[in-house]
Amino acid sequence: MSKNILTRGHSRALTRHHKLAVAGVAALGAAAIGFSAVPSNASTTTTSEAASAPAAKVSYSTEPIQDVRADVTDRLASSSLKVEQIAAKKEAAAEAAAQRAEAAAQKKAAAAKAEAERARQAKEAASRSAERAQVWKSAPETYSNTLDGWIRESLSIMKKHGIPGSYEGIHRNIMRESSGNPKAINLWDINAQNGIPSKGLLQVIPPTFEAYHVPGTSKNIYDPVANITAACNYAADKYGTMDNVDSAY
Numbered sequence: 001m002s003k004n005i006l007t008r009g010h011s012r013a014l015t016r017h018h019k020l021a022v023a024g025v026a027a028l029g030a031a032a033i034g035f036s037a038v039p040s041n042a043s044t045t046t047t048s049e050a051a052s053a054p055a056a057k058v059s060y061s062t063e064p065i066q067d068v069r070a071d072v073t074d075r076l077a078s079s080s081l082k083v084e085q086i087a088a089k090k091e092a093a094a095e096a097a098a099q100r101a102e103a104a105a106q107k108k109a110a111a112a113k114a115e116a117e118r119a120r121q122a123k124e125a126a127s128r129s130a131e132r133a134q135v136w137k138s139a140p141e142t143y144s145n146t147l148d149g150w151i152r153e154s155l156s157i158m159k160k161h162g163i164p165g166s167y168e169g170i171h172r173n174i175m176r177e178s179s180g181n182p183k184a185i186n187l188w189d190i191n192a193q194n195g196i197p198s199k200g201l202l203q204v205i206p207p208t209f210e211a212y213h214v215p216g217t218s219k220n221i222y223d224p225v226a227n228i229t230a231a232c233n234y235a236a237d238k239y240g241t242m243d244n245v246d247s248a249y
Contacts (some may be wrong), residue, residue, distance in 0.1 A: 054118035133184045147171075150224035152200070161214055164234045169243030170202075174228070176247075177203040182224040208234055220221050 020076040063094035141156070143149035151170050158165055178201050186198040196205045199221050209221045212233040217226035235249060 013029060020169075048084070087236070147174070147201075147224075150182075150228060153225050154228040154232065157214060157216060157225070158232055161233075163214070163233050163236050164241040164243075165236070166241075166243050167240065168247070170232065173242055173245055174201045177201065183222055184226065200231075201226070202227055202231035204231045212237070 105187065143153040151167055151174075154170065155165065157168060174180055177198075180201065181199050184200065184203065186192055186203055189198065191198050191205050196207060198205050199209075201224055204227055206221060206222065209227070209230045212230045213219065213226070214229040214233055217223065217229050219226070221227060232242045235245050239245055
């Protein structure tokens with residue numbers, strides 16, 4: 001009987017021992033599981049601390065994330081603005097060039113128009129001058145039937161024939177020789193004594209008048225214009241010009 005008691009006692013002792021061993025193994029297993037759940041870079045937390053720590057709250061939002069890649073976006077916007085500014089400058093330069101070209105074209109057209117107008121006016125002026133010349137040619141100049149008119153008409157004829165002389169030289173000699181009387185005649189000098197008296201404004205003897213008569217003038221020695229022209233023709237031959245005559249010639 002004592003054997004059974006010992007056997008039962010021993011059995012109960014072993015059972016308690018076994019229970020303690022099983023509990024220790026279970027505790028070690030839980031600890032191992034706790035350690036295996038912690039990341040390698042995290043601090044170690046006991047199972048009791050993990051159980052007692054409050055759970056972290058996770059917040060969610062439907063709003064878009066702001067300022068994502070803000071620097072890149074700003075650079076792109078700046079580049080886009082620069083491109084737009086360059087394009088605007090080019091457009092402004094092209095418009096300015098077009099305006100300058102248009103202004104130059106307008107200036108050139110205005111200059112051409114003005115030149116054409118000047119040419120037209122010059123042509124009209126030349127035409128009027130030609131018409132006046134034609135009128136003058138077809139309508140000979142008239143001179144007064146006075147000493148002034150006779151001298152001026154004689155000068156016109158002398159010019160055509162290349163005979164020198166001036167208004168002053170002719171007038172001066174006429175006043176000395178005849179006092180401006182176209183019918184004057186000298187009946188007392190040596191020419192008169194020889195039967196060829198001096199006649200007319202410049203007191204020309206008939207042989208001299210005939211020898212130096214200028215075509216286109218009257219053959220009458222008393223004709224004022226014919227007398228003056230013949231006398232000047234003679235003076236040019238003998239003295240160079242009537243302007244050089246200061247006395248009887």
